[in-house]
Amino acid sequence: MQFWRKPLDADKIKVPHGEIHIVRDRCKGCGFCVEYCPKDVLVLSEEFNTKGYHPPEAVKADDCVHCQLCEMLCPEFAIFVTLKDEESVEA
Amino acid sequence: MQFWRKPLDADKIKVPHGEIHIVRDRCKGCGFCVEYCPKDVLVLSEEFNTKGYHPPEAVKADDCVHCQLCEMLCPEFAIFVTLKDEESVEA
Amino acid sequence: MSRTEIRVTGYGGQGVILCGYLIGKSAAIHGGMHATLNQSFGPEARGSACSAQVIVSDEKILYPYMRKPDVMIAMSREAYNKFAPELGGKGIMLVDEDLVKEAKAEKNMKLYKIPATRIAEDLGRRIVLNIVMLGFFTAITKLIDHDAVRKTVETSVPKGTEQLNLKAFDSGYEFGIKQLESESKPKKKSTKKKKEVAA
Amino acid sequence: MSRTEIRVTGYGGQGVILCGYLIGKSAAIHGGMHATLNQSFGPEARGSACSAQVIVSDEKILYPYMRKPDVMIAMSREAYNKFAPELGGKGIMLVDEDLVKEAKAEKNMKLYKIPATRIAEDLGRRIVLNIVMLGFFTAITKLIDHDAVRKTVETSVPKGTEQLNLKAFDSGYEFGIKQLESESKPKKKSTKKKKEVAA
Amino acid sequence: MKTDPKGVLTGEHYLDGDHACAEGALAAGCRFFAGYPITPSTEVAERFCSRIPLVGGIFIQMEDELGSMAAVVGASWSGKKSMTVTSGPGFSLMMENIGLAAMMETPCVVVNVQRGGPSTGLPTMVGQADMMQARWGSHGDYEIIALSPASPQESFDYTIFAFNFAEKYRVPVMVMMDECVGHMTEKVVIPPAGKIDVAYRTMTTLSPDKYLPYVPEKNLVPDMMPVGEGYNIHSTGLTHDERGYPVMSPDAQDKIVNRLVDKINKNADDIIMIEEEDTEDADIIVMAYGITSRVTMPAIFEARKKGLKVGFIKLITVWPFPEKRIKQLAKTAKAFVMPEINLGQVVLELERIVAGKTKVYHVPHAGGWVHDPADIYKAIEEAANGNKK
Amino acid sequence: MKTDPKGVLTGEHYLDGDHACAEGALAAGCRFFAGYPITPSTEVAERFCSRIPLVGGIFIQMEDELGSMAAVVGASWSGKKSMTVTSGPGFSLMMENIGLAAMMETPCVVVNVQRGGPSTGLPTMVGQADMMQARWGSHGDYEIIALSPASPQESFDYTIFAFNFAEKYRVPVMVMMDECVGHMTEKVVIPPAGKIDVAYRTMTTLSPDKYLPYVPEKNLVPDMMPVGEGYNIHSTGLTHDERGYPVMSPDAQDKIVNRLVDKINKNADDIIMIEEEDTEDADIIVMAYGITSRVTMPAIFEARKKGLKVGFIKLITVWPFPEKRIKQLAKTAKAFVMPEINLGQVVLELERIVAGKTKVYHVPHAGGWVHDPADIYKAIEEAANGNKK
Amino acid sequence: MATKNNNVPEHPMERLLRMDRIPHIWCPTCGIGTAVSCFISAIDKFKHPHEKIAVVSGIGCTGRVAGYIKLDSFHTTHGRAIPFATGLKLANPDLKVVVFSGDGDLISIGGNHFIHAARRNTDITVVCVNNFIYAMTGGQCAPTTPLTANSSTTPYGNHERPFNLPLLASSCGAVYVARWTSLHIRRLTNSMHEALNKPGFSFVEVVAPCSTLYARRNRLGTGLDLLKFYHDSSEICHGADPTELDIAFQDKIKVGKFIDRERPTFIDAWNDNMKKKFGDKFDPYGEKKAKKAA
Amino acid sequence: MATKNNNVPEHPMERLLRMDRIPHIWCPTCGIGTAVSCFISAIDKFKHPHEKIAVVSGIGCTGRVAGYIKLDSFHTTHGRAIPFATGLKLANPDLKVVVFSGDGDLISIGGNHFIHAARRNTDITVVCVNNFIYAMTGGQCAPTTPLTANSSTTPYGNHERPFNLPLLASSCGAVYVARWTSLHIRRLTNSMHEALNKPGFSFVEVVAPCSTLYARRNRLGTGLDLLKFYHDSSEICHGADPTELDIAFQDKIKVGKFIDRERPTFIDAWNDNMKKKFGDKFDPYGEKKAKKAA
């Protein structure tokens, strides 16, 4: 069952790009965002945040399709994505 | 729908005869027994009992088939039927 | 006037409580007196004799329950049998003469009979028996001003039934007045100032 | 001996409470002393530093809570940061040297470090870190008789894990003894009669 | 303030205590009722539900008393004056959420038409044995207000008082009626709406960004705010700070619990209503509440006839107890006599307050009936003779 | 009688108060537990349910506290010693069926591990503010027994006492623990089964046709009978006669309610357990219960060091209150000092009993923590100086 | 007290009735008495030692049933008959425990216990007299009162949809579910008997007249009129889909046995579980005792 | 308090969160936070003035939700969120009232209110985080704990059959019933949004990880492992028969929207009824006020 990797509406719309924002010190390193990012944009960083967790970092930030899965899944309100240069989309 | 007038098992078994006992002063004259006796054995009497109700009396006592409907329906435990001379049954 | 205690009793459905209520209300609202009504509640009361107790007084009523009735209205045999002994042979007993055949006067107890059910039936509605009784009570006891009671009946019964109920009240009242007239003089035990004023 | 207060702290899953429990139990059951253990409960404690407080005394313990720890065992950085100030620069601090790198001694506070996690990992189960710490604590503080603590470990851990846990205890204990030997003389603030007996 | 005339059935009525209570609630502006039937209180609900559709409000019969009380608290937060009505067994079930009401500081009225207890007891007969429960029935420290009417007229009047206190002090107020009053029918005069004073909770004048829901204002009572207007408040049954946020600390606890208690106790002079009669030079003071305050009078008259100097105190407010006044009177009176339809409840507080300064004679009654005034008279006589153990 | 050894974990253990309570229950022969989780009491249930399968008994986690309490009453009638455990909010919910237990005269034990209240309050922190609720929380007049342990060892011991009193007096017995004791781990010595005295309800020796379930026997307590053996008894929460049949009359009410109260009060000497220390010639007597009785000691030592003659009373039994003994001591002592983790509950009873004969100093604490002994010391000092309002 | 005519033998049900409490409190033409008759007949047939049967009621007119049946019987608090019965049963598994109570008691205030006992498959039989009303307190709306029907708290007609009790019971896991009216005396008796014999949570709904309150307020005549109505409007639908069993005001009443299935009871599940866990160290709860008794 | 990196814009959900209470108390990898994210997104879409939305919770880990959402919000007593919400809604019909709480709170101690609110079709939306456990109190068995699963009060495995929550809700009359896991963020958000828009009693079950207690005690790994498990084992079955929605331990989880139907709400039914009775004398409750506001 793959439907969660590819959100239902992912291929219907023109693929936009997202800018990823991580509130590092709010993160508890659960890994939800990393695991379910359909574009494998994120990995958990090596460093600790002030709470002692490893927050994610965007290693393939340009691949972000602004699907907001990370934002919605995050139980800590620690990551969100804004829409970046919507002109350049059209994938 | 007639099934209650004739208890389901009424015609399967050989019809016995019943002897009707009425605890007159316990009766509250609801009329259940009178209404649902399949053989119309009972009527409410004219007289009052000590509580001021009209208890039933058996006007066709010989027709009683010992179905015990009256006994079961009576909410006052005021009427019951015992089996009488089972030999004479065979209806 | 000091305290008068009244028991109204009969079986469920006869309007016993309403009768008591109207006595109390007449006294309290239109009669310028104090009146406290109590009823018997409870599972043990289911289906048996029901009763209302009214205490009427021109002073504030403190003790809220009946201690010994001065007046009793009995509308059923069972109720009569159960409650009549309370009078202890004193006071006034009002009965429906057809329903309470065994009623009889005693030494200090005055008995008044009325064929209230029959009167009610003649009026077309057996259900107004309680109002007939109320009229009878008003006439016999003179405890509460006739006009006060009549007005209470008029303003308390369901809309559209006023005429019927007033007729019932009047019939009972007149029956009572006649009965009193046919007596030499009313010699009720608890004759009090107020009653004489009303008389 | 008067009262000694010990705080054991770290993060959830490190066996912090068990470590405190074993200290208390050793003192109370096999050490012939009184020992009261308390833990922090509550939703606010979810997922953050957890801690146990043990009070050990050879008199009956009346006031049940810690007032100011004499000894602290810190097994995580967060816990150290949160609780170390409680010592107020006095007493004994025992830390896992890898997990609490920033720990440093102060004027009257003596710091003892042990690579407890590493020792536990060397024994094959990181989870016995708390027992290593317990051994270390036993050696350094001499608060409770070595045999009492060892016996407590032996009889309290799940069946089948006794050897592993005793090894962990012994490793921690030996590490502590060596560290003490390498010092000129133990100069803990709260040296008390009982401890001297035990020494 | 004057009341909304829609609920006011001005005129002279012949009502029982339960019906009068419902009329009192409507006159006080109560527009939400959640309840569960129980003898001898059900008539309050019945009258309320038959009257409310045309008055503009709503009635819900809940699945139980737990739900009734919780719904009342919720409804009050929505801005409606709210009430529930019950008797002993239901009162017991309401205790947890009465505590919530106290902790969230929710104006609401709980009527308990007391019957004989404990347990199912005597469902249709009178008792006054839930008086201590009214004060202590929920866990933890808190204070409530309890009033006790002695007639249908007082049932009407005190129910209005109850709503007024509830609104003024943001506290659950108990109307501790008894079956005798609840089921007794007497004349009740309902004044014109313009003659009925009612209180409303003080609403904050601060804007949402300035307002904090638990900052004590006048009388130690925080102002309220309208739900649904963007104040985004939070309220909790946990120990909380002035923002209404949970704070798990002894300090926060100390602050909130003491204020909950102080807002009643420090305003006791405003809340306590008693009727006194000939107390100043009395040797013996009889104290009573509810129906017992009436039954007591014949005994007092009798005693006075015999030349005894008997004063009388009727508690309108039972909780808080009129401590200050009793302390004064304890200096002059020789004895207090207190009949209650229980085995000794409010009298314990009386005993505590007089602190041995005068004697206290309790006249207990297990319930099911009111006292025989003769028993009260006997106690007065005993008190006069001073023969207590 | 001696206890059934199956439940007895003889030996020295290092247990918290909650676990010790469960062990006490098992040692006392409790074989039925119905409960609903609530902090800080849940560990009692957890230990019970993990121990019971091999001891021979049963555990059920009910859907709520109402059900828990009702199930405990039912189970006790089936002949098993039964208990439930809760904290404030759940205790409030149990009140109605605690009343049923009292009315049906059902032996059972209710443990309340008190936390900070009111309402949800401070779920994980200590309080002692349900003490009055234990006595007055259900409607109507009745009496219960309440004990209060100050350590895990006492939690074990008193739980056994609780079952013994429950069985002897056919009454719900409350173990009024507090969070501090519940969550504190200390040494607990569990004696061999042969050394543990336990009581069992007295079973009738009469045959079913002679036996009536509510005829008072020894100590005013009726004998019980086994359910399921043809006694065909009836028991009800309604006012009832000796047959257990409902009787709706003030006389029946008078009889039953007075006996329910008398069977506790008239046997108070047997039920009341207190510990006294240096009270005979004390000027000041400190009274405390539960954890507060420990916290109080350092203050007393301090005061004695300063030369004050301070006595100490620890209440093991809080309800019924040791009225008789306090009355005696009130004659000789100059003052009582009573710290409690509440704003003044049991101290009200103390005040009432001393009736002005000596002064009473309350040392309140709103909860969340135990007293600072210094505050208690201050009160002792004040008492010594006699400077009360 | 009952006055008997001379030389009338004892009513056969008297053996199971507390005759010293007869006459009962129920009104003339009330249906509760009939339900009790059927219950007594079912008990009579039931092959469980009678002294090992206990009856538990809550509060209500129906709640008075426990007080009239000569078995160990308990009249508890409103809504708590089921948890009380749960304690009774679990603490003495030899007992057969029957809860006999009203619709308000069991389904309104007692609703939570009802659904959870069904879920756990607590081994009790629940008989619910559904008279569509809270009778004891004077006729308030119940969670069974049909839409539009009158009651003292719905003086303008009921606007709350009632529960379909067989559906509720079956959704929560009851193993036996039947509904009859008090006119269906034989079938009702049979169902009660089957329920008694069924291990686990069995539920029998008895639609019965409350003549004094429900019938009078809705102008439906006497209890006898209601029986006649049941006669005309009930339809036997054994095995019907429980979702189809709603009852509308004076409309068709579907009756029958709807559910009869197997699930381990609470105690069986406990024993199976512990047996798996502890093997022979574990003495199955309740069983030994039964053996001892045997 | 949240420490923010510089020049990061505000998280879009912060507008609806009480940021002065963040970080929240939930454990790492707990699923409640995700459910809240979805709820905030649903509220964001919801075309009802935000100030007219109120959130009510009971007690539990999930019960803390009300404390974090920046709307009028109430943290009530254990089990009583629904009746509290009922009062809130009925007393101010302009409000949209959402109950957000845990499985124990809503279905165990609160079960009676749940079934009756569904029956009455009280106009509230109920979101239930089902983590199969009583988390706040340390991991006791819930009425949702799957058979055989471990908890602190079923240390030898659970022997009580759990409720199927969609079945319970639907049998009692809920007009909207859906279940998703906390992994189904979009569908969950949609369902929450649909529920908010649905007049009447709507119910959304959110299966979510309790990592600290349920997962740890049952050796299921972290919350992330549970999400992976949900990924592999959940099956979308829109419109499935509610009787088929049981959840067995670590077995398939059927998710989807199961019920979406029309029934008059409590207030609508009240108004219709009174209108019929009183005609123009009756001012429909709640409506006038709405008009005034408009």
Ligand SMILES: Cc1ncc(C[n+]2csc(CCOP(=O)(O)OP(=O)(O)O)c2C)c(N)n1
């Ligand atoms: C806690 C509590 N709340 C309310 C009551 C009042 N009460 C007694 S019986 C009853 C309803 C009975 O209805 P039902 O169960 O349908 O029985 P019925 O009388 O109709 O047979 C109520 C509300 C009570 N006794 N206890």
Ligand SMILES: Cc1ncc(C[n+]2csc(CCOP(=O)(O)OP(=O)(O)O)c2C)c(N)n1
């Ligand atoms: C009356 C009452 N009983 C018990 C409790 C204790 N309690 C608090 S939360 C809770 C269970 C919570 O479980 P759930 O609703 O599933 O929420 P979760 O923590 O799992 O999110 C319990 C039993 C309480 N607070 N009040």
Ligand code: SF4
């Ligand atoms: S929005 Fe988040 S989940 Fe989606 S592609 Fe971008 S980083 Fe990945």
Ligand code: SF4
């Ligand atoms: S989902 Fe949130 S908490 Fe989890 S790792 Fe990503 S940013 Fe951190």
Ligand code: SF4
């Ligand atoms: S047993 Fe009764 S019902 Fe049957 S025939 Fe005889 S009298 Fe009629």
Ligand code: SF4
């Ligand atoms: S059924 Fe019973 S109560 Fe009714 S009339 Fe016949 S004998 Fe009398």
Ligand code: SF4
């Ligand atoms: S009130 Fe109704 S249910 Fe109760 S006894 Fe009378 S008829 Fe039967």
Ligand code: SF4
């Ligand atoms: S205990 Fe479980 S439900 Fe509670 S916050 Fe932690 S993970 Fe979440």
Ligand SMILES: [Mg+2]
């Ligand atoms: Mg009913």
Ligand SMILES: [Mg+2]
């Ligand atoms: Mg949960």
